[in-house]
Amino acid sequence: MADQLTISAEKRTEFGKGAARRIRRADKVPAVLYGHGTPPMHLSLPGHEAMLALRHTNAVLTLDVEGESHMALAKDVQRDPIKRFIEHVDLVVVRAGEKVTVEVGVHVEGEAAAETVVTTDYNTLEVEAPITSIPEWIVVSVEGLEAGTQILAGEVELPSGVTLVTDPEALVVNVSQQLSEEALEAELAEAEAEAGIEQEESDEDEAAEGEDAEGGESEGGESEGDAEGGEDAENKDD
Template sequence: MVSKELVLKAEIRKENGKKHSARLRLQGKIPAVVYGHKQEPQSIVLDLHDFTEGLHHGHKLFDIEIGSNKEKLLVKEVQYDHLGKKIIHADLIRVDLSEKVEVSVPLVFKGTPAGASEGGILEEHLDSIEIECAVTEIPESIDVSVKGLKIDESLHVRDIALPAGVKLVTDPELLVIACSKPIEVAPVEEAAGAEEPTSPEVITERKPKEGEEEESEKKE
Protein backbone atom coordinates (compact mmCIF):
# COMPACT_ATOMS: atom_id res chain seq x y z
CA MET A 1 0.00 0.00 0.00
CA VAL A 2 1.37 3.39 -1.01
CA SER A 3 1.66 5.96 1.77
CA LYS A 4 -0.65 8.94 1.31
CA GLU A 5 0.22 12.57 1.71
CA LEU A 6 -0.74 14.30 4.94
CA VAL A 7 -1.12 18.05 5.38
CA LEU A 8 0.63 19.57 8.42
CA LYS A 9 1.00 23.16 9.48
CA ALA A 10 4.40 24.47 10.50
CA GLU A 11 5.85 27.67 11.88
CA ILE A 12 9.12 29.32 10.93
CA ARG A 13 11.59 28.87 13.75
CA LYS A 14 13.15 32.19 14.68
CA GLU A 15 15.33 31.04 17.58
CA ASN A 16 17.89 28.26 17.87
CA GLY A 17 19.71 26.51 20.71
CA LYS A 18 19.05 23.74 23.21
CA LYS A 19 17.07 25.92 25.62
CA HIS A 20 14.68 27.05 22.92
CA SER A 21 14.27 23.45 21.69
CA ALA A 22 13.50 22.32 25.25
CA ARG A 23 10.82 25.02 25.57
CA LEU A 24 9.26 23.90 22.30
CA ARG A 25 9.04 20.30 23.50
CA LEU A 26 7.33 21.40 26.70
CA GLN A 27 4.71 23.05 24.47
CA GLY A 28 4.14 19.83 22.52
CA LYS A 29 6.20 20.94 19.52
CA ILE A 30 9.48 19.84 17.92
CA PRO A 31 12.19 21.62 15.93
CA ALA A 32 12.78 20.46 12.36
CA VAL A 33 15.00 21.45 9.43
CA VAL A 34 14.03 21.44 5.75
CA TYR A 35 16.74 20.71 3.15
CA GLY A 36 17.05 20.23 -0.59
CA HIS A 37 16.51 21.55 -4.10
CA LYS A 38 19.48 23.91 -3.89
CA GLN A 39 17.75 26.07 -1.31
CA GLU A 40 19.07 27.19 2.03
CA PRO A 41 18.13 24.95 4.98
CA GLN A 42 15.05 26.28 6.77
CA SER A 43 14.32 25.83 10.48
CA ILE A 44 10.67 25.16 11.27
CA VAL A 45 8.48 24.05 14.17
CA LEU A 46 6.05 21.11 13.93
CA ASP A 47 3.26 19.89 16.18
CA LEU A 48 4.62 16.77 17.91
CA HIS A 49 1.28 14.94 18.13
CA ASP A 50 0.27 15.48 14.49
CA PHE A 51 3.71 14.58 13.15
CA THR A 52 3.98 11.46 15.33
CA GLU A 53 0.50 10.29 14.33
CA GLY A 54 1.38 10.74 10.68
CA LEU A 55 4.49 8.58 11.03
CA HIS A 56 2.62 5.89 12.96
CA HIS A 57 0.12 5.65 10.10
CA GLY A 58 2.87 5.07 7.56
CA HIS A 59 3.20 8.58 6.16
CA LYS A 60 6.62 9.56 4.84
CA LEU A 61 5.52 12.31 2.46
CA PHE A 62 3.91 15.42 3.93
CA ASP A 63 2.35 18.57 2.54
CA ILE A 64 3.75 21.16 4.94
CA GLU A 65 2.13 24.58 5.12
CA ILE A 66 4.78 27.10 6.15
CA GLY A 67 3.10 30.46 6.38
CA SER A 68 1.45 31.07 2.99
CA ASN A 69 3.60 28.45 1.22
CA LYS A 70 2.95 24.74 0.86
CA GLU A 71 5.80 22.31 0.14
CA LYS A 72 6.01 18.57 -0.39
CA LEU A 73 8.50 17.24 2.13
CA LEU A 74 9.86 13.75 2.66
CA VAL A 75 11.00 12.55 6.08
CA LYS A 76 14.76 12.04 5.91
CA GLU A 77 15.63 11.37 9.55
CA VAL A 78 13.89 11.37 12.91
CA GLN A 79 15.65 11.66 16.27
CA TYR A 80 14.19 10.19 19.45
CA ASP A 81 14.85 10.79 23.14
CA HIS A 82 17.16 8.53 25.16
CA LEU A 83 14.27 6.12 25.79
CA GLY A 84 13.57 5.83 22.07
CA LYS A 85 9.91 6.79 22.52
CA LYS A 86 9.39 10.51 21.91
CA ILE A 87 10.50 12.40 18.79
CA ILE A 88 12.76 15.37 19.59
CA HIS A 89 13.88 16.48 16.10
CA ALA A 90 13.23 15.82 12.42
CA ASP A 91 15.03 16.41 9.12
CA LEU A 92 12.88 16.81 6.02
CA ILE A 93 13.82 17.16 2.34
CA ARG A 94 12.03 18.99 -0.45
CA VAL A 95 10.88 16.71 -3.27
CA ASP A 96 9.34 16.89 -6.70
CA LEU A 97 6.60 14.44 -7.61
CA SER A 98 8.41 13.56 -10.82
CA GLU A 99 11.66 12.49 -9.15
CA LYS A 100 12.75 9.22 -7.58
CA VAL A 101 14.07 9.00 -4.04
CA GLU A 102 15.81 6.47 -1.82
CA VAL A 103 13.93 5.63 1.36
CA SER A 104 13.92 3.03 4.13
CA VAL A 105 10.76 0.90 4.27
CA PRO A 106 9.83 -1.45 7.16
CA LEU A 107 9.33 -5.18 6.60
CA VAL A 108 6.22 -6.92 7.91
CA PHE A 109 6.55 -10.69 8.40
CA LYS A 110 3.40 -12.68 7.61
CA GLY A 111 2.37 -16.22 8.52
CA THR A 112 3.67 -19.02 10.73
CA PRO A 113 6.79 -20.87 9.51
CA ALA A 114 6.49 -24.56 8.67
CA GLY A 115 9.32 -25.27 11.11
CA ALA A 116 7.30 -23.93 14.04
CA SER A 117 5.56 -27.30 14.41
CA GLU A 118 8.98 -28.82 15.14
CA GLY A 119 9.89 -26.16 17.66
CA GLY A 120 11.69 -23.88 15.20
CA ILE A 121 12.36 -20.30 16.28
CA LEU A 122 12.28 -17.26 13.97
CA GLU A 123 15.33 -15.01 14.16
CA GLU A 124 14.94 -11.56 12.56
CA HIS A 125 18.11 -10.01 11.16
CA LEU A 126 16.61 -7.08 9.21
CA ASP A 127 13.46 -5.10 9.93
CA SER A 128 13.67 -2.68 6.98
CA ILE A 129 15.29 -2.29 3.56
CA GLU A 130 16.39 0.62 1.38
CA ILE A 131 14.53 1.09 -1.90
CA GLU A 132 14.34 3.59 -4.75
CA CYS A 133 11.03 4.66 -6.25
CA ALA A 134 8.92 7.62 -7.32
CA VAL A 135 7.88 9.94 -4.51
CA THR A 136 4.23 9.07 -5.08
CA GLU A 137 4.89 5.31 -4.99
CA ILE A 138 6.58 4.96 -1.60
CA PRO A 139 5.03 1.91 0.14
CA GLU A 140 4.09 2.09 3.82
CA SER A 141 5.69 -1.33 4.31
CA ILE A 142 6.65 -4.49 2.42
CA ASP A 143 5.14 -7.86 3.36
CA VAL A 144 7.40 -10.90 3.66
CA SER A 145 5.79 -14.37 3.86
CA VAL A 146 7.55 -16.83 6.17
CA LYS A 147 5.02 -19.68 5.81
CA GLY A 148 7.30 -21.98 3.85
CA LEU A 149 10.30 -21.67 6.15
CA LYS A 150 11.47 -24.96 7.61
CA ILE A 151 14.11 -25.43 10.30
CA ASP A 152 17.56 -24.37 9.08
CA GLU A 153 16.05 -22.39 6.19
CA SER A 154 16.29 -18.62 5.72
CA LEU A 155 15.26 -15.69 3.53
CA HIS A 156 17.61 -13.09 2.09
CA VAL A 157 16.88 -9.63 0.71
CA ARG A 158 16.91 -11.07 -2.82
CA ASP A 159 13.92 -13.27 -1.88
CA ILE A 160 11.63 -10.32 -1.09
CA ALA A 161 8.94 -9.58 -3.68
CA LEU A 162 9.01 -5.84 -4.39
CA PRO A 163 6.04 -3.76 -5.58
CA ALA A 164 5.99 -2.62 -9.20
CA GLY A 165 8.18 0.39 -9.86
CA VAL A 166 10.35 -0.22 -6.79
CA LYS A 167 14.10 -0.80 -7.13
CA LEU A 168 16.18 -2.50 -4.43
CA VAL A 169 19.07 -0.53 -2.91
CA THR A 170 20.00 -2.77 0.03
CA ASP A 171 22.56 -5.55 -0.57
CA PRO A 172 20.48 -8.50 -1.93
CA GLU A 173 22.70 -11.04 -0.15
CA LEU A 174 21.92 -9.78 3.35
CA LEU A 175 20.11 -12.23 5.64
CA VAL A 176 16.59 -11.12 6.54
CA ILE A 177 15.10 -13.90 8.67
CA ALA A 178 15.88 -17.52 9.58
CA CYS A 179 14.09 -20.45 11.21
CA SER A 180 16.51 -22.02 13.69
CA LYS A 181 16.54 -25.10 15.87
CA PRO A 182 15.56 -24.57 19.48
CA ILE A 183 18.52 -24.42 21.81
CA GLU A 184 18.79 -27.62 23.82
CA VAL A 185 19.91 -27.19 27.39
CA ALA A 186 21.71 -30.25 28.78
CA PRO A 187 20.41 -31.42 32.17
CA VAL A 188 22.69 -30.66 35.08
CA GLU A 189 24.15 -33.91 36.45
CA GLU A 190 24.80 -34.45 40.13
CA ALA A 191 28.46 -34.55 41.12
CA ALA A 192 29.76 -38.11 40.81
CA GLY A 193 31.22 -39.92 43.81
CA ALA A 194 29.37 -37.91 46.38
CA GLU A 195 29.53 -39.94 49.59
CA GLU A 196 27.10 -39.89 52.44
CA PRO A 197 28.54 -38.31 55.58
CA THR A 198 29.78 -40.89 58.06
CA SER A 199 28.81 -40.77 61.70
CA PRO A 200 31.64 -40.03 64.11
CA GLU A 201 33.03 -43.06 65.92
CA VAL A 202 31.76 -43.34 69.49
CA ILE A 203 34.50 -44.28 71.93
CA THR A 204 33.16 -46.39 74.84
CA GLU A 205 34.89 -47.19 78.11
CA ARG A 206 36.44 -50.68 78.15
CA LYS A 207 35.07 -53.05 80.77
CA PRO A 208 37.77 -54.48 83.06
CA LYS A 209 38.38 -58.22 83.02
CA GLU A 210 37.74 -60.40 86.15
CA GLY A 211 41.34 -60.38 87.36
CA GLU A 212 41.71 -56.66 86.85
CA GLU A 213 38.52 -56.07 88.79
CA GLU A 214 39.79 -57.92 91.90
CA GLU A 215 43.18 -56.24 91.78
CA SER A 216 41.51 -52.88 91.59
CA GLU A 217 39.43 -53.64 94.68
CA LYS A 218 42.55 -54.59 96.68
CA LYS A 219 44.22 -51.29 95.87
CA GLU A 220 41.29 -49.31 97.28
Protein backbone atom coordinates in the same frame (compact mmCIF):
# COMPACT_ATOMS: atom_id res chain seq x y z
CA MET B 1 2.17 3.03 2.02
CA ALA B 2 3.69 6.22 3.44
CA ASP B 3 1.45 8.70 5.20
CA GLN B 4 0.53 11.79 3.17
CA LEU B 5 -0.84 14.48 5.44
CA THR B 6 -1.14 18.24 5.19
CA ILE B 7 -0.05 20.36 8.14
CA SER B 8 0.56 24.07 8.58
CA ALA B 9 4.05 25.33 9.37
CA GLU B 10 5.54 28.66 10.36
CA LYS B 11 8.90 30.10 9.38
CA ARG B 12 11.18 30.81 12.35
CA THR B 13 13.96 33.30 12.71
CA GLU B 14 15.31 32.25 16.13
CA PHE B 15 17.88 29.48 16.31
CA GLY B 16 19.92 27.65 18.91
CA LYS B 17 19.09 25.49 21.92
CA GLY B 18 17.30 28.27 23.79
CA ALA B 19 15.04 29.05 20.85
CA ALA B 20 14.31 25.33 20.35
CA ARG B 21 13.29 24.98 24.00
CA ARG B 22 10.94 27.95 23.71
CA ILE B 23 9.36 26.44 20.59
CA ARG B 24 8.80 23.11 22.35
CA ARG B 25 7.32 24.84 25.42
CA ALA B 26 4.76 26.38 23.05
CA ASP B 27 3.79 22.81 21.98
CA LYS B 28 5.54 23.16 18.63
CA VAL B 29 8.34 21.20 16.96
CA PRO B 30 11.47 22.79 15.44
CA ALA B 31 12.15 21.56 11.90
CA VAL B 32 14.29 22.30 8.88
CA LEU B 33 13.29 21.81 5.23
CA TYR B 34 15.98 21.42 2.57
CA GLY B 35 16.78 19.74 -0.76
CA HIS B 36 16.41 20.16 -4.53
CA GLY B 37 18.89 23.01 -4.46
CA THR B 38 16.70 25.25 -2.31
CA PRO B 39 18.19 27.08 0.70
CA PRO B 40 17.29 25.51 4.07
CA MET B 41 14.01 26.75 5.51
CA HIS B 42 13.73 26.72 9.31
CA LEU B 43 10.21 25.95 10.47
CA SER B 44 8.10 25.23 13.51
CA LEU B 45 5.37 22.58 13.25
CA PRO B 46 2.27 22.26 15.43
CA GLY B 47 3.12 19.63 18.08
CA HIS B 48 0.00 17.46 18.02
CA GLU B 49 -0.31 17.40 14.23
CA ALA B 50 3.40 16.62 13.85
CA MET B 51 3.15 13.75 16.35
CA LEU B 52 0.25 12.20 14.41
CA ALA B 53 1.92 12.73 11.03
CA LEU B 54 5.25 11.24 12.13
CA ARG B 55 3.96 8.11 13.86
CA HIS B 56 5.49 6.02 11.08
CA THR B 57 8.86 6.18 9.37
CA ASN B 58 9.20 7.72 5.91
CA ALA B 59 6.12 9.90 6.38
CA VAL B 60 5.37 12.12 3.39
CA LEU B 61 3.92 15.51 4.32
CA THR B 62 2.42 18.42 2.45
CA LEU B 63 3.51 21.55 4.29
CA ASP B 64 1.49 24.73 4.08
CA VAL B 65 4.11 27.39 4.83
CA GLU B 66 2.44 30.76 4.93
CA GLY B 67 0.42 30.01 1.80
CA GLU B 68 3.14 28.10 -0.04
CA SER B 69 2.81 24.32 -0.50
CA HIS B 70 5.83 22.02 -0.16
CA MET B 71 5.92 18.22 -0.36
CA ALA B 72 8.46 16.80 2.06
CA LEU B 73 9.78 13.45 3.28
CA ALA B 74 10.57 13.06 6.99
CA LYS B 75 14.25 12.11 6.77
CA ASP B 76 15.24 12.22 10.44
CA VAL B 77 12.98 12.46 13.50
CA GLN B 78 14.80 13.10 16.77
CA ARG B 79 12.91 12.08 19.93
CA ASP B 80 13.56 12.48 23.61
CA PRO B 81 15.02 9.10 24.74
CA ILE B 82 12.81 8.94 27.85
CA LYS B 83 9.62 10.92 27.23
CA ARG B 84 9.64 10.17 23.46
CA PHE B 85 8.34 13.60 22.44
CA ILE B 86 9.67 14.95 19.13
CA GLU B 87 12.67 17.25 19.59
CA HIS B 88 13.50 18.08 15.97
CA VAL B 89 12.64 16.99 12.42
CA ASP B 90 14.72 17.04 9.24
CA LEU B 91 12.50 17.30 6.16
CA VAL B 92 13.65 16.78 2.57
CA VAL B 93 11.91 18.50 -0.34
CA VAL B 94 10.50 15.98 -2.83
CA ARG B 95 8.58 16.17 -6.07
CA ALA B 96 5.57 14.14 -7.17
CA GLY B 97 6.62 11.24 -9.39
CA GLU B 98 10.25 11.04 -8.22
CA LYS B 99 11.82 8.05 -6.48
CA VAL B 100 13.65 8.15 -3.17
CA THR B 101 15.97 5.75 -1.35
CA VAL B 102 14.70 4.88 2.12
CA GLU B 103 15.05 2.26 4.86
CA VAL B 104 11.91 0.14 5.29
CA GLY B 105 11.32 -2.23 8.21
CA VAL B 106 11.11 -6.02 7.71
CA HIS B 107 8.00 -7.69 9.14
CA VAL B 108 8.21 -11.49 9.52
CA GLU B 109 4.89 -13.32 9.55
CA GLY B 110 3.72 -16.95 9.63
CA GLU B 111 4.81 -20.05 11.56
CA ALA B 112 7.87 -22.03 10.51
CA ALA B 113 7.99 -25.84 10.87
CA ALA B 114 7.92 -27.38 14.34
CA GLU B 115 11.09 -27.34 16.45
CA THR B 116 12.70 -24.51 14.49
CA VAL B 117 13.98 -21.06 15.44
CA VAL B 118 13.48 -18.03 13.16
CA THR B 119 16.17 -15.33 13.31
CA THR B 120 15.90 -11.96 11.58
CA ASP B 121 19.37 -10.76 10.60
CA TYR B 122 18.22 -7.61 8.77
CA ASN B 123 15.49 -5.57 10.49
CA THR B 124 15.35 -3.07 7.62
CA LEU B 125 16.02 -3.11 3.89
CA GLU B 126 17.17 -0.18 1.82
CA VAL B 127 14.95 0.26 -1.21
CA GLU B 128 14.12 2.77 -3.92
CA ALA B 129 10.43 3.62 -4.19
CA PRO B 130 8.14 6.26 -5.71
CA ILE B 131 7.64 9.06 -3.20
CA THR B 132 3.89 8.45 -3.16
CA SER B 133 4.20 4.66 -2.81
CA ILE B 134 6.74 4.03 -0.04
CA PRO B 135 5.76 0.77 1.71
CA GLU B 136 5.30 0.93 5.46
CA TRP B 137 6.64 -2.63 5.85
CA ILE B 138 8.29 -5.29 3.75
CA VAL B 139 6.60 -8.58 4.63
CA VAL B 140 8.60 -11.82 4.70
CA SER B 141 6.62 -15.06 5.19
CA VAL B 142 8.19 -18.03 6.98
CA GLU B 143 5.04 -20.16 6.94
CA GLY B 144 5.96 -23.85 7.01
CA LEU B 145 9.66 -23.30 6.30
CA GLU B 146 11.97 -26.13 7.40
CA ALA B 147 15.22 -25.87 9.34
CA GLY B 148 18.11 -24.85 7.12
CA THR B 149 16.06 -22.40 5.05
CA GLN B 150 17.65 -19.01 4.44
CA ILE B 151 15.97 -16.02 2.83
CA LEU B 152 18.32 -13.56 1.13
CA ALA B 153 17.50 -9.94 0.39
CA GLY B 154 17.31 -10.68 -3.33
CA GLU B 155 14.63 -13.33 -2.65
CA VAL B 156 12.30 -11.01 -0.73
CA GLU B 157 9.17 -10.09 -2.65
CA LEU B 158 8.88 -6.32 -2.96
CA PRO B 159 5.77 -4.25 -3.77
CA SER B 160 5.27 -3.14 -7.36
CA GLY B 161 7.51 -0.24 -8.32
CA VAL B 162 9.93 -0.81 -5.42
CA THR B 163 13.51 -1.93 -6.16
CA LEU B 164 16.14 -3.31 -3.80
CA VAL B 165 19.24 -1.29 -2.89
CA THR B 166 20.56 -3.56 -0.11
CA ASP B 167 23.05 -6.24 -1.21
CA PRO B 168 20.94 -9.08 -2.73
CA GLU B 169 23.18 -11.65 -0.99
CA ALA B 170 22.51 -10.22 2.48
CA LEU B 171 20.91 -12.80 4.80
CA VAL B 172 17.55 -11.45 5.97
CA VAL B 173 15.90 -14.43 7.70
CA ASN B 174 17.45 -17.68 8.89
CA VAL B 175 15.45 -20.77 9.97
CA SER B 176 17.51 -23.13 12.13
CA GLN B 177 16.90 -26.32 14.13
CA GLN B 178 15.81 -25.78 17.70
CA LEU B 179 18.35 -27.18 20.16
CA SER B 180 17.28 -29.72 22.78
CA GLU B 181 17.67 -28.92 26.47
CA GLU B 182 20.61 -31.32 26.70
CA ALA B 183 22.34 -29.65 23.74
CA LEU B 184 21.79 -26.20 25.26
CA GLU B 185 23.29 -27.35 28.57
CA ALA B 186 26.25 -28.88 26.75
CA GLU B 187 26.88 -25.66 24.80
CA LEU B 188 26.62 -23.61 27.99
CA ALA B 189 29.05 -25.92 29.81
CA GLU B 190 31.50 -25.72 26.89
CA ALA B 191 31.27 -21.93 26.78
CA GLU B 192 31.84 -21.69 30.54
CA ALA B 193 34.81 -24.04 30.32
CA GLU B 194 36.37 -21.95 27.54
CA ALA B 195 35.83 -18.82 29.65
CA GLY B 196 37.38 -20.49 32.71
CA ILE B 197 34.16 -20.37 34.72
CA GLU B 198 33.79 -23.09 37.33
CA GLN B 199 30.27 -24.24 38.05
CA GLU B 200 29.22 -24.10 41.70
CA GLU B 201 27.73 -27.23 43.20
CA SER B 202 23.99 -27.10 43.63
CA ASP B 203 22.35 -27.44 47.06
CA GLU B 204 21.13 -30.91 46.10
CA ASP B 205 24.67 -32.05 45.25
CA GLU B 206 26.02 -30.64 48.53
CA ALA B 207 23.25 -32.35 50.51
CA ALA B 208 23.95 -35.66 48.77
CA GLU B 209 27.67 -35.38 49.57
CA GLY B 210 26.85 -34.64 53.21
CA GLU B 211 24.65 -37.73 53.46
CA ASP B 212 27.37 -39.90 51.92
CA ALA B 213 29.92 -38.56 54.40
CA GLU B 214 27.66 -39.26 57.40
CA GLY B 215 26.94 -42.77 56.14
CA GLY B 216 30.66 -43.47 55.80
CA GLU B 217 31.34 -42.41 59.38
CA SER B 218 28.54 -44.60 60.72
CA GLU B 219 29.77 -47.69 58.86
CA GLY B 220 33.47 -47.30 59.43
CA GLY B 221 33.50 -45.68 62.89
CA GLU B 222 33.25 -47.46 66.30
CA SER B 223 30.64 -46.21 68.75
CA GLU B 224 31.45 -45.57 72.44
CA GLY B 225 29.07 -48.36 73.41
CA ASP B 226 30.86 -50.87 71.22
CA ALA B 227 34.21 -49.79 72.58
CA GLU B 228 33.07 -50.11 76.22
CA GLY B 229 31.48 -53.49 75.51
CA GLY B 230 34.75 -54.72 74.12
CA GLU B 231 36.69 -53.62 77.24
CA ASP B 232 34.22 -55.37 79.59
CA ALA B 233 34.56 -58.61 77.68
CA GLU B 234 38.34 -58.47 77.95
CA ASN B 235 38.17 -57.88 81.72
CA LYS B 236 35.90 -60.94 82.20
CA ASP B 237 38.29 -63.12 80.25
CA ASP B 238 41.13 -61.97 82.50
